[in-house]
Amino acid sequence: MGDQIVKLKNLVNGKFTYSSWSTDSSYILKCKELDKQNVLIYYVTKSNKVVSRRFPRLIHITPKFACILGLIKGEGANATGKSNYRRFTFTNSDWRLVNEVLDSLNKKKLLLKENLKEKSIYIMHYQQEESMVVNYWSRKLGLSASKFKCVETIEKTREYGICHVYISDVLLRRVID
Numbered sequence: 613m614g615d616q617i618v619k620l621k622n623l624v625n626g627k628f629t630y631s632s633w634s635t636d637s638s639y640i641l642k643c644k645e646l647d648k649q650n651v652l653i654y655y656v657t658k659s660n661k662v663v664s665r666r667f668p669r670l671i672h673i674t675p676k677f678a679c680i681l682g683l684i685k686g687e688g689a690n691a692t693g694k695s696n697y698r699r700f701t702f703t704n705s706d707w708r709l710v711n712e713v714l715d716s717l718n719k720k721k722l723l724l725k726e727n728l729k730e731k732s733i734y735i736m737h738y739q740q741e742e743s744m745v746v747n748y749w750s751r752k753l754g755l756s757a758s759k760f761k762c763v764e765t766i767e768k769t770r771e772y773g774i775c776h777v778y779i780s781d782v783l784l785r786r787v788i789d
Contacts, residue, residue, distance in 0.1 A: 616673045620651055620787065623671075629655055629782055641786065645669065653783050665783040668721045680716045683709065684788055700779040700788060707752035710775045714753065723784060725754075731761035738762065738773030748772045 621643040628638040639655035646652055646666065654664035673681075687709075688702045700723070704710050717723040733755070738745040742762040749772065750757040762773075 614675075618671045618673055620653070620667050620669060620671055621645065624653055624787060627786070629786060641783075653787065663782070665781070667783075667787060671720055671722075677716055677720065680713055681788065684713060688788075700777075700781050700784045702777040703774060705770050705772075705774045707749065707775065710777065711753050714777070722787065723779065723781075728755065728759050728779075730758045732777070732779055733760050734763045734776040734778050735760055735773040736763045736765045736776060737767050737769045739768045739771050740773075745772050749775055 624641045625643040627641045629641060631638045635658070637658060639657060641653060641655050644652045644654070647669075649669055650666050651669045652664050653667050654662055656662050684702055687704050688700065702710070702713050704713075714723070714725055718725045733749070733753075735745050735749055740748070745762055746757050746760045749755075749760055753775075763776075
């Protein structure tokens with residue numbers, strides 16, 4: 613497979629959000645071109661609330677990025693039940709893979725590292741002290757320590773734990789899917 617340019621509008625326009633766990637409603641996704649580089653992906657709820665997010669107009673899919681998308685599907689949330697449909701997640705214990713995913717999404721302007729919310733990256737199953745775990749992941753991923761949250765678990769399977777990127781963003785989830 614060679615490189616391909618995908619118009620995001622063609623990918624999502626007319627598709628639906630996943631059904632909401634609280635209302636069982638799904639909403640049609642719409643796309644509005646903002647300029648030559650960006651589109652606005654949005655949907656309108658029954659109460660007329662507009663949920664929107666800016667995305668790049670074109671996505672350059674290289675063989676490497678196609679592998680990254682496959683890795684996200686394999687190591688991320690695939691369930692649509694409960695509230696999973698609203699979240700983009702990616703979980704791995706190898707900082708190089710987590711970094712590669714975050715860097716690739718950042719380069720494609722799908723998920724900007726600088727816009728990650730505080731405590732949006734969970735660390736679980738760690739054996740070391742929390743401060744050491746946060747410093748390890750912060751240093752390896754080149755992100756502020758404020759982006760990380762240690763979650764206490766019974767199983768302690770990895771020295772520095774498992775990194776769980778946890779972004780509440782139904783539109784990003786739908787675009788990636």
